[in-house]
Structure formats: C-alpha cells, structure tokens
Amino acid sequence: MKSFKNKVIAVSGAASGIGRALVEGLLASGARVAASDVDEANLQSLREFAGAEFLLLSKVDVSEEAAVHAWAAEVKNHFGDVDGVINNAGVALSCHAAQQPRAQMEWLFNINYWGVINGVEAFLPELLRRPEACIVNISSLFGLMSVPSQSAYNAAKFAVRGYSESLRQDLRDTAVKVVTIHPGGIQTNIANNGRHLHSITGNAADVDKTAALFNSIAATTPQQAAKKIMWGMRKSKTRVLIGSDAWFLDKIQRLFPACYDRLVVPIMNVGARMALKRV
Numbered sequence: 001m002k003s004f005k006n007k008v009i010a011v012s013g014a015a016s017g018i019g020r021a022l023v024e025g026l027l028a029s030g031a032r033v034a035a036s037d038v039d040e041a042n043l044q045s046l047r048e049f050a051g052a053e054f055l056l057l058s059k060v061d062v063s064e065e066a067a068v069h070a071w072a073a074e075v076k077n078h079f080g081d082v083d084g085v086i087n088n089a090g091v092a093l094s095c096h097a098a099q100q101p102r103a104q105m106e107w108l109f110n111i112n113y114w115g116v117i118n119g120v121e122a123f124l125p126e127l128l129r130r131p132e133a134c135i136v137n138i139s140s141l142f143g144l145m146s147v148p149s150q151s152a153y154n155a156a157k158f159a160v161r162g163y164s165e166s167l168r169q170d171l172r173d174t175a176v177k178v179v180t181i182h183p184g185g186i187q188t189n190i191a192n193n194g195r196h197l198h199s200i201t202g203n204a205a206d207v208d209k210t211a212a213l214f215n216s217i218a219a220t221t222p223q224q225a226a227k228k229i230m231w232g233m234r235k236s237k238t239r240v241l242i243g244s245d246a247w248f249l250d251k252i253q254r255l256f257p258a259c260y261d262r263l264v265v266p267i268m269n270v271g272a273r274m275a276l277k278r279v
C-alpha cells in the first residue's frame with residue numbers, strides 16, 4: 001500500500017493508545033478510517049478529528065464474531081471498498097500460570113486472539129477483491145519471547161504471530177499483504193486497564209504497582225508506534241518491531257532461544273526494582 005490517500009482502513013481498539021494514534025495518523029495521511037472500540041465514550045471523542053465523510057465510529061466488541069462481521073458490512077456500506085484492517089484491540093493480564101483462573105485466560109484469548117481472527121475473517125473477502133490491500137495484526141514483543149506472569153498474554157500473542165505468518169503465506173499469490181507488529185513497551189493505557197492478579201517480579205507487594213511500573217518503563221509513544229506501523233504498511237513489511245527494547249530483546253531471544261530467560265529475567269527484575277522505587 002504505497003499511499004493512504006483515499007484508502008479505507010478499519011482499526012479496532014481505536015479509542016486509546018496505539019489504535020487512537022493510528023486513527024489520527026491515517027486521517028492526516030488522507031485515509032478514510034473506520035474506527036471501532038468497546039469504549040464508546042473515548043471512541044466518540046475522535047469525532048473532533050474528522051466528519052462522517054472521513055471517519056466512521058462504531059461500538060464493536062472484537063471478541064463477538066457476529067458483531068465484527070456486522071462492522072465489516074457497515075464499513076462497506078458507509079465507505080464502499082475497504083483497503084485494509086488493523087486488528088489492534090487488546091487487553092493485559094498478569095497472573096502466575098499455576099494459579100490462573102481459566103475464565104481470566106479465556107477473557108484474554110477471546111479479545112487478543114479470537115478478536116484478531118474475527119477481524120481477518122470479516123474483512124478478508126472484501127480485501128481479496130481489491131487491487132492492493134493490507135491486514136495488520138498486532139502481536140507483541142511478548143509474541144517473540146515469554147516472561148513470568150504473562151502466560152496467557154504470551155500464548156495469545158505467539159498465536160497471533162503464528163496465525164499471521166501462516167496467513168501471509170496462504171495469501172502470497174493474492175494482492176493482500178499481511179504485516180505482523182511486535183511492539184515493545186508503548187506508553188498507553190494497556191496496563192492501567194489490565195487485570196493484574198500477580199506481579200511480573202513474583203513479589204506479592206508489587207501487584208498493585210504493576211500499571212505504575214509498566215508506565216514508568218514503557219519508552220515509546222503511541223504516535224511513534226503508529227508511524228512505524230504505517231511505515232510497515234507502506235513498505236509491505238512482513239514483521240515490524242517497535243522500540244529499541246523490542247529490537248534488543250529479539251536479538252537476545254535469537255541468540256539464546258532455549259535459555260534467554262536466564263539473562264533477561266534477572267535484568268528485568270533489577271530494572272523493575274529500580275523503577276518501583278520511583279513509582
């Protein structure tokens with residue numbers, strides 16, 4: 001997708017963070033944007049950026065298959081041809097794997113994994129009709145490496161990566177490009193809105209500080225993340241890493257695929273202890 005001018009792009013999880021920055025960036029680049037989220041109040045506040053001719057706002061829960069299909073039909077009705085979908089909506093859960101209630105894990109999977117599948121399946125038939133089109137699936141640095149207390153999040157983001165890389169190969173002979181995104185820490189509301197039952201440090205006293213800890217170490221702004229994602233779309237990149245943390249830890253994981261945690265977790269814990277003194 002060489003240019004966004006007059007392209008129609010659907011973005012889920014658009015009321016906050018990376019999704020919101022993507023809506024602003026895409027509108028500024030001349031795209032028409034279909035933005036959805038479960039958080040209707042914050043979604044509606046996007047209206048200040050554009051009128052209905054350029055911006056369609058829809059309340060959609062990505063975990064509901066029928067709702068996502070209805071959204072795809074609404075986008076087509078409103079704008080006509082659809083050129084891209086960014087499956088961005090996501091949530092966070094911190095919990096020790098041995099004590100993780102199945103219901104919490106299913107809550108996360110329904111959004112972070114099935115939400116992506118719902119978005120792909122709903123928009124793909126339309127995208128296959130376009131001369132050029134793009135599917136962007138947001139995985140994570142935690143779709144490349146695992147850390148303590150993130151088994152559900154890690155599993156869902158690894159699954160998004162596996163699904164997206166296979167999808168890309170299945171669509172090789174079509175005009176639909178598939179871009180998988182692996183952000184490191186981005187300064188968004190993901191930790192503030194997350195469910196934290198245990199701490200990444202393994203220390204019970206740190207649980208209530210999980211969001212503050214995340215917020216103090218996330219280095220990249222949502223606007224920088226959106227810019228990198230749009231670059232990946234324009235260049236038809238297959239895998240986009242965001243942030244120096246993602247770049248560095250990906251290298252460590254590749255060098256020591258079976259034991260990277262022996263190096264990364266102690267460093268992470270020292271960093272967390274230092275950051276916790278500040279929060």
Ligand SMILES: NC(=O)c1ccc[n+]([C@@H]2O[C@H](COP(=O)([O-])OP(=O)(O)OC[C@H]3O[C@@H](n4cnc5c(N)ncnc54)[C@H](O)[C@@H]3O)[C@@H](O)[C@H]2O)c1
Nearest residue numbers: 013016017018038061062089090140183185186188189190
């Ligand atoms: N912030 C980070 O450090 C980071 C790192 C790696 C990956 N990611 C991924 O980036 C994506 C965007 O997250 P963010 O960091 O901007 O967080 P955010 O919390 O700021 O934004 C996420 C948005 O998704 C929406 N959402 C949640 N559940 C939903 C549902 N069921 N249906 C529709 N919308 C729903 C929320 O209302 C929110 O507006 C997520 O997939 C997240 O896992 C974030």
